Amino acid sequence: MLIEGLITGSIALVTSLIITTAILRLPIPAIFFDHDIKSIQKAHTDAKIPRIGGVGIFSGLALSIIFTDYFGTYNYDAVFVLLSFLAFIAGFVEDFSKRISPLYRLIFSFAVVYLACVTLNIGFYHSGFKYIDERFLANIWVAYPIAIIMGGGVMHSINIIDGYNGLSSGIAIIGLAALAIIAIDVGDQHITLLSIALVGATLGTLIFNYPWGKIFIGDGGAYMLGFMIAIIASLLVNRNPEVSPWFPLMVIALPVWETLFSIIRRKLWMRLPATEPDNDHLHNLVYRKIVCRIFAKKSSRFKNSAVAPMMWLFSLATIMPALVMWDNTPNLVVLASAFVFAYCLIYLILYRISD
Numbered sequence: 001m002l003i004e005g006l007i008t009g010s011i012a013l014v015t016s017l018i019i020t021t022a023i024l025r026l027p028i029p030a031i032f033f034d035h036d037i038k039s040i041q042k043a044h045t046d047a048k049i050p051r052i053g054g055v056g057i058f059s060g061l062a063l064s065i066i067f068t069d070y071f072g073t074y075n076y077d078a079v080f081v082l083l084s085f086l087a088f089i090a091g092f093v094e095d096f097s098k099r100i101s102p103l104y105r106l107i108f109s110f111a112v113v114y115l116a117c118v119t120l121n122i123g124f125y126h127s128g129f130k131y132i133d134e135r136f137l138a139n140i141w142v143a144y145p146i147a148i149i150m151g152g153g154v155m156h157s158i159n160i161i162d163g164y165n166g167l168s169s170g171i172a173i174i175g176l177a178a179l180a181i182i183a184i185d186v187g188d189q190h191i192t193l194l195s196i197a198l199v200g201a202t203l204g205t206l207i208f209n210y211p212w213g214k215i216f217i218g219d220g221g222a223y224m225l226g227f228m229i230a231i232i233a234s235l236l237v238n239r240n241p242e243v244s245p246w247f248p249l250m251v252i253a254l255p256v257w258e259t260l261f262s263i264i265r266r267k268l269w270m271r272l273p274a275t276e277p278d279n280d281h282l283h284n285l286v287y288r289k290i291v292c293r294i295f296a297k298k299s300s301r302f303k304n305s306a307v308a309p310m311m312w313l314f315s316l317a318t319i320m321p322a323l324v325m326w327d328n329t330p331n332l333v334v335l336a337s338a339f340v341f342a343y344c345l346i347y348l349i350l351y352r353i354s355d
Helices: 002-024 054-071 076-098 100-119 130-137 140-160 167-185 189-209 219-241 246-252 253-269 282-294 302-322 330-353
Strands: none
Touching: 002 054, 002 130, 002 189, 054 076, 054 167, 054 189, 054 219, 076 100, 076 219, 100 140, 100 219, 100 246, 130 140, 140 167, 140 219, 167 189, 167 219, 167 246, 167 253, 167 302, 189 219, 219 246, 246 253, 246 302, 246 330, 253 282, 253 302, 253 330, 282 302, 282 330
């Protein structure tokens, strides 16, 4: 599996590097630049940065999936390429039009996840608790809707944390690496190569995004990353029942809880619509309350790039113990509770610090 993994990852990486380099060096239409730099949630000030880095990620992933069909690991190579493309389109249109409402993007993302459920049979069949699995989740009318909501939620969660150089891509790479490690442990070559392919494709764009911020993955790249992480996680659990469904949840605990917490915070605390953009996410507080104080004399680009490593470490603090207890649901539930408590405590402390 080592040779196959190296080939898969290399194809994805090189393809992504070539496509991303082409985007940066060739003249591209102005609509692909991020001119909306004055929005409340924006953290950068350069209006001439392309926000279509997701093209490189998709290209690297698609080519590696098609090529590694030679290894006999993908039974649905065309399906994966098509689904990942649809997930990419869900945000790519917004990247250049700026006219697609959050509701329409959410509906479209749910539709893409539904197609994945039907074609790949990746309903939410396992909760880690036998009674719930046998009484409720064995029914596709329950398993599919839950999977659709969760899959669409993960897509948007990666997009929500995509605010600073390298943040969402780094979190995705760390999570995918964790999924690949467990896939190797249980002998699932399919999931291993798919995870490695996406790591390589994402890394090919991350090299240009971090730390200099020369290109952004955009909504298209973020949605596709979230979608593929959700698909890979679902396949890993469904194909390998020994893997606790709480393991992949802990792998992406930071973006998932950030999304849920943001909804709760906006609706109950601030009395605002759940889709209302703001700059009070945890990564925004880290930027204003920690980074801008410690690196007050550094450039804005330096401070922007200083946020990601702190958030990566926070994510790793959850993922590392999850890798040890990947098959132990009770322990993972305790870990999830500890993470939520730690997140809320850190958020509250930072929120109360004056700007």
